[in-house]
Amino acid sequence: MTNDSDSSSLIRLNIGGKKFCTTIDTLTQREPDSMLAAMFSGRHTLCQDPEKGYVFLDRDGKHFRHILNWLRDGVVPTLKDSKYTEVLREAEYYQLLGLIDGIHAILNKKKEDEELDTELTRTDIIKCIQSDRVRFRGVNLSGLDLSKLDLSFVDFSYACLRNVFFSRANLHCAKFKDVDAEGANFHNATLREEDVNLLGQISVELCWLELIFRVQIYKMLA
Structure with missing residues (x-):
């Protein structure tokens, strides 16, 4: 094939025996590097089939x-995950950086979703x-x-924390935006004042009410 400045020129490709037709514009614009x-x-200068003009590339088509x-x-x-791996291999060969990033993003998202769907244990939390x-x-x-754990700076936003046992945990600078903490136990946990205020309408309020009730009972019995 000789040099051709016409970006709309038809290009015939033979990729491992499979035939494709496209244009120079398609092959060069989106991934210029x-x-x-x-x-x-x-x-x-590319070598073409002298009869039909196909450019041959020795890859799986x-x-x-x-x-x-x-x-x-x-x-x-x-695609299925196994197919993504195969396409990723081809994308790496052709140095299609945008496609490589896109496939990695999808695979990472799938991995994150699978991890979220898995029931977590205390050991999992400690590892995290x-x-x-x-x-x-x-x-x-x-x-x-989750008692007695160092959970400082952990982002719990939007999480379901129902009946979680945070007793004596370090929750300094942890984030609790829009959590469902009904029944959670924060007894002797380390919390910032603003976090106490944020959680006050949910579970911390219940803990304080329980504490006040116990103090009143203690005074009555004293």
Whole structure:
């Protein structure tokens, strides 16, 4: 194939025996730093089939349609996880950085969703809080015993904390935005004043009422 400055020129590709037709514009615009963009930039002479003009690439053509659709539309294909791995391998070969990032984002999201769906234990929480940044946003932690743990700076926003046992836990600077903490026990937990105020209408209020009631009973019996 000789250099061709016409970006709308039809390109015939033979990818491992599978035939595709596209344009230079498709191959070069969306991923300008890719191998395909470099090949069809007009700076290189490519070998074509002398009869039908196909440019041959020695790759598995099974997933090349996903490569082309990405270059055309910029949409990451919807696939099974095993297929994503295969397409990712091809994307890495063709140096399609946008597609690589898109696939990684989908796989990471799937992994996060699977982790959220798994019932957590106290041991799981301990492992999590050993990392630098801990977030349990929207996670169902109901009924867990989290007493005496260092949960400072942990983000519990939107989580279900029903009947969680936080007794003597360090909750300094933890986030409790819009949590469901009905029945949670914060006895002797370390909390900032603003967190106490935030939780006051939910479970902390119940704990204080229980404490006041016990004090009154103690005074009556004294």
